Amino acid sequence: MATEKAKTTATAKPEAVAITKIYVGPTIPGVAIQNRVYSETPAGLSEAFEKVPEMQNLMIPISEYAEAERMIDNRKGYVYSAYLKALEYKENKGGN
Template sequence: MTTKKQAKAAEEAGTLVYCGPTIPGVAKQFTFYRGGVTAGLKAAQERRPVLRALTIPLDQLPEAMKQLEMKHGRIYALYREAQRQK
């Protein structure tokens, strides 16, 4: 699934969770969103598309947290990419 398709699926899923690194003044890691993300996060996602892939449906959160803790997997790779793009 492409990043755009994943983002659309995430928006339709209901509650979303941002799993990327904290962006001061915009979003903290593991912030929950209902009905879409804030304008600040949306703007950040447009500038850095990797952040969109780090905004996931709530039901994917346990697996994402596991990947971040174990430092492997797709979410961890995206997280590291987001850190490099700062």
């Protein structure tokens, strides 16, 4: 019986650890708030990701925040491109 228990413990899958991320895109009502930390992706943001996949680049680990803000401030890089897509999504969202 002790052998059985050891087997089960050895083959048990480790629990998934949620990674806390920050959304660095523009505030979009009902979707996400700029510079807000999320432990789970909000439903509205998940829907936006389906329509505009580039927006996923705006949900980043907190450790990458400074670099992402630098890209937005300098108007260069993949985060800035995603930011522009999010602004377009925000403008068009009212028309949907």
